[in-house]
Amino acid sequence: MLIQSTVFYFFSAILVASALAMISVRNPVHAVLFLVLVFFTSAAIWLLLEAEFLAITLVLVYVGAVMVLFLFVVMMLDINLAKMRAGFARYLPVGLLVGIVMAVEMAVILSRPAFDLQKPQAKPADYSNTQELGELLFTEYIYPFEIAGVILLVAIIAAITLTMHKRTRAKRQSPARQVSADRAERVRLVSMDKE
Amino acid sequence: MESLNADVLMALPEVFMLAAASVVLLIGLYTGRASETLAYVLSLAALITTAVLVYSTSASSESFAFGGMYLNDPLAQAIKLFACVTVAAVLMYARPYLQQRARISAEFYALGLFATLGTLVMASAHNFVLIYLGLELLSLCLYALVAFVRDSRDASEAAIKYFVLGAIASGMLLYGMSIMYGLTGSLDLAGINAYLAQSGANRIALVFALAFIVVGLAFKFGAVPFHMWVPDVYQGAPTAITLFIATMPKLAAFVMAIRLLNYGLQELLADWQQMLMVLTVLSVVFGNVIAIAQTNIKRMLAYSAISHIGFILLGILPGTDFGYAAALFYTVIYVLMAAGTFGVLILLGDREREMDRLVDLKGLAKTSPWFALIMMVLMFSMAGVPLTVGFYAKLYVLQSLVYDGWLSVAVLAVVMSVVGAFYYLRVVKYMYFDEADDVFQVQPSGLAQAVLSVNGLLVVALFIFPNALLNYCVQVLG
Numbered sequence: 001m002l003i004q005s006t007v008f009y010f011f012s013a014i015l016v017a018s019a020l021a022m023i024s025v026r027n028p029v030h031a032v033l034f035l036v037l038v039f040f041t042s043a044a045i046w047l048l049l050e051a052e053f054l055a056i057t058l059v060l061v062y063v064g065a066v067m068v069l070f071l072f073v074v075m076m077l078d079i080n081l082a083k084m085r086a087g088f089a090r091y092l093p094v095g096l097l098v099g100i101v102m103a104v105e106m107a108v109i110l111s112r113p114a115f116d117l118q119k120p121q122a123k124p125a126d127y128s129n130t131q132e133l134g135e136l137l138f139t140e141y142i143y144p145f146e147i148a149g150v151i152l153l154v155a156i157i158a159a160i161t162l163t164m165h166k167r168t169r170a171k172r173q174s175p176a177r178q179v180s181a182d183r184a185e186r187v188r189l190v191s192m193d194k195e
Numbered sequence: 196m197e198s199l200n201a202d203v204l205m206a207l208p209e210v211f212m213l214a215a216a217s218v219v220l221l222i223g224l225y226t227g228r229a230s231e232t233l234a235y236v237l238s239l240a241a242l243i244t245t246a247v248l249v250y251s252t253s254a255s256s257e258s259f260a261f262g263g264m265y266l267n268d269p270l271a272q273a274i275k276l277f278a279c280v281t282v283a284a285v286l287m288y289a290r291p292y293l294q295q296r297a298r299i300s301a302e303f304y305a306l307g308l309f310a311t312l313g314t315l316v317m318a319s320a321h322n323f324v325l326i327y328l329g330l331e332l333l334s335l336c337l338y339a340l341v342a343f344v345r346d347s348r349d350a351s352e353a354a355i356k357y358f359v360l361g362a363i364a365s366g367m368l369l370y371g372m373s374i375m376y377g378l379t380g381s382l383d384l385a386g387i388n389a390y391l392a393q394s395g396a397n398r399i400a401l402v403f404a405l406a407f408i409v410v411g412l413a414f415k416f417g418a419v420p421f422h423m424w425v426p427d428v429y430q431g432a433p434t435a436i437t438l439f440i441a442t443m444p445k446l447a448a449f450v451m452a453i454r455l456l457n458y459g460l461q462e463l464l465a466d467w468q469q470m471l472m473v474l475t476v477l478s479v480v481f482g483n484v485i486a487i488a489q490t491n492i493k494r495m496l497a498y499s500a501i502s503h504i505g506f507i508l509l510g511i512l513p514g515t516d517f518g519y520a521a522a523l524f525y526t527v528i529y530v531l532m533a534a535g536t537f538g539v540l541i542l543l544g545d546r547e548r549e550m551d552r553l554v555d556l557k558g559l560a561k562t563s564p565w566f567a568l569i570m571m572v573l574m575f576s577m578a579g580v581p582l583t584v585g586f587y588a589k590l591y592v593l594q595s596l597v598y599d600g601w602l603s604v605a606v607l608a609v610v611m612s613v614v615g616a617f618y619y620l621r622v623v624k625y626m627y628f629d630e631a632d633d634v635f636q637v638q639p640s641g642l643a644q645a646v647l648s649v650n651g652l653l654v655v656a657l658f659i660f661p662n663a664l665l666n667y668c669v670q671v672l673g
Contacts, residue, residue, distance in 0.1 A: 109400060115377050115400075141264075143265060144264065144324045157309075157339070158338065162342050
């Protein structure tokens with residue numbers, strides 16, 4: 001129990017610290033890297049909850065794919081740091097005040113015993129988290145699962161509609177025309193006099 | 196396996212809508228811009244067919260599917276029917292507008308249908324997960340639609356604001372839902388209600404979760420003080436898209452509020468009543484007062500929408516069946532009025548000019564008397580003047596408040612309605628008593644104009660027969 005708590009607080013501390021660092025560092029690339037750390041430590045905490053599949057997915061999908069792509073975008077973009085920073089110092093006191101007041105209020109409310117639900121029994125070592133999730137997703141939760149799929153489809157449609165410009169002047173190959181070209185179109189035999 | 200088939204049969208409207216939206220999308224993909232007409236006709240057919248499917252599923256009582264996640268009851272049926280009809284009308288209005296600007300494609304219709312699917316899902320949701328997923332599906336389509344006209348700076352700005360604030364709202368809602376889940380151990384609305392009923396729970400923590408849920412709800416409704424996105428989005432979005440945002444999502448927001456507050460959190464009635472009271476009073480007051488200062492008609496209608504949202508929430512406030520019915524009645528009537536008003540603005544504008552300043556309406560009675568007449572009827576209806584159905588909508592909400600003893604709130608709402616009448620009547624004054632600055636010819640555009648006429652006549656006809664709709668609303672929420 002003690003080890004579990006120690007591990008939990010260790011990762012939680014890193015998580016909170018890197019989340020704070022993420023929103024306060026000057027360099028956007030560093031901010032992205034701190035976000036990666038946030039995801040990574042969250043995954044570690046999920047592991048503690050015996051949610052191995054979700055933890056691994058979080059690392060694979062978010063850290064491995066999404067954040068790397070995001071890092072590329074941040075590096076490609078020419079972000080004016082001074083402009084983004086403008087007003088940070090001005091709004092900081094108000095934001096800090098609101099944040100602290102909210103945090104204290106939440107702490108006061110949630111410090112009483114609120115979550116009195118029973119802790120689920122620890123599962124044996126050969127228990128397959130992935131299989132259970134899969135079974136639930138495709139039976140009991142099939143309806144929300146499909147709807148989530150539709151949301152992803154809409155996200156794809158939206159992204160493509162908003163970003164794809166059909167350039168009429170762009171030069172591109174037409175494989176069909178290339179294949180159907182015959183000799184008459186390409187070669188012209190000209191008979192010339194000898195010189 | 197057999198039970199799954201029964202479940203799918205029950206959710207047939209949703210399944211059909213998903214298939215239809217995908218077909219429309221594929222048509223756009225393979226036939227390009229030329230098939231816009233085909234996509235349009237198919238979308239209308241899909242909406243009508245879905246409405247018929249909804250109507251044909253018997254929902255005389257509550258019936259569940261997918262392990263209690265999907266609920267089919269008269270309320271779900273009513274919201275789905277209204278949503279399908281509304282979206283069909285919106286497409287008919289929006290088409291000439293977008294065509295004139297040569298920006299329409301099959302994706303527009305596909306996104307519209309997916310947004311409708313989101314509303315269908317929300318209408319039948321009996322589980323936090325599904326409420327959230329339906330909401331996200333709807334919102335995501337709306338964000339994309341606002342940015343649909345890519346070369347407009349205003350539209351892009353509006354889309355970003357809408358997206359960021361919408362994401363914050365979703366975050367709030369999810370945070371509240373997750374705490375509620377942690378407290379009650381259930382995502383199912385009935386399960387939550389059962390847990391709350393057997394009491395012994397930590398009340399402060401429950402109210403804490405409730406606060407976040409109500410904040411998320413208020414954000415999506417656009418109630419003061421969570422209204423900042425409404426004026427900017429209404430003004431920045433192309434008028435056809437504003438029309439979409441102003442109408443159908445209000446039905447979705449209403450059903451979400453009823454499901455969350457009445458089905459799931461009924462036991463916390465006393466707590467959410469206090470929160471709703473603050474929201475309603477602020478919305479009715481600020482919406483009406485700030486609208487007076489607007490010179491842009493879309494922005495004015497946005498603040499007017501905020502005050503109407505206040506009225507819808509006033510109906511929910513007492514927590515009585517009649518109050519809910521009055522709120523549903525108000526929502527439907529508001530959707531009708533908003534569709535008509537933005538429809539007039541759409542039809543009056545053309546490629547060169549957008550009708551978005553109030554002064555653009557000057558002298559409209561001379562240039563196109565029929566449009567001016569419809570607009571006048573709609574403005575009177577929004578103000579709640581008798582001879583239009585807007586009067587009954589306000590009356591029923593106020594009745595439900597007075598029955599339950601919320602006298603002071605009702606009086607305040609009446610006073611603010613009178614204040615609101617000022618800016619509605621100013622529009623009428625511009626149209627009928629001022630000379631036009633420049634002469635312009637309104638392009639006739641067959642179908643949309645016919646829809647607008649029906650829309651305007653309904654506002655008057657429902658004043659004569661309000662009981663037909665009211666009885667339906669009472670029966671649905673009884």
